[in-house]
Amino acid sequence: MKNKVIARSIGGAILALVMASMIGCGTNTPTSALKDNVQHAPSGNKPEEVKTTIASSPLESWVGEYEFSEYAPPDQNRFYRISIYKEDKSYYATIDIDGFQTMERLQAQVEGDGKAIKIIFNKYLPDNLWEPYSPGDVLLRLEKTDSALNTFWEKIHPMLKDDRESGKTYFEAAARSS
Structure with missing residues (x-):
């Protein structure tokens, strides 16, 4: 249980660093790419938490x-x-x-x-x-x-x-x- 909390914290920290570096560099995330290729589904851990998955065609x-x-x-x-x-x-x-x-x-x-x-x-x-x-x-x-x-x-x-x-x-x- 403790390892899961640490892993989640590290993952969140990495995501925050990536986002901060994108904002600091003036990079915009292309929203069209997100709309076309990403689905959001709850991970089951917390209701407010969202897991990103790549959508693929059947x-x-x-x-x-x-x-x-x-x-x-x-x-x-x-x-x-x-x-x-x-x-x-x-x-x-x-x-x-x-x-x-x-x-x-x-x-x-x-x-x-x-x-x-x-x-x-x-x-x-x-x-x-x-x-x-x-x-x-x-x-x-x-x-x-x-x-x-x-x-x-x-x-x-x-x-x-x-x-x-x-x-x-x-x-x-x-x-x-x-």
Whole structure:
């Protein structure tokens, strides 16, 4: 108990020094950054005490690479790669589909939450060969369950008929290199 009181006192003193140095240097805290990225929640120790936490989007859990591939004998392959990333305050995906007579390069908007997303066509990227999509078309949806990442095909369809059933696991998170 005594250690908690000392730690809290030291933390308060450090915060006071930082604030005093900011005021002394004429530095203003950007209030827009605070409004966009900070939530205040009571810490539970004292009603008047406020704990600062960084707010994060539920879409943050989707950032990364996802892959799926198909093979049809004797020599037809198709490789799908979805890269989800954040730019400014929005989430986007680049989609590369390569294979037999196929080379698609797409950029899409990502909408949804931590459990399910829609990937919505935005524009074609350089080296794209075909242009069957219009802005706003839902290309596909992904949904996380406890044990799988399920795909729901929309405008994008797999090459093989056996892979066209929606609600099954096709895409997997790509291995990350260190």
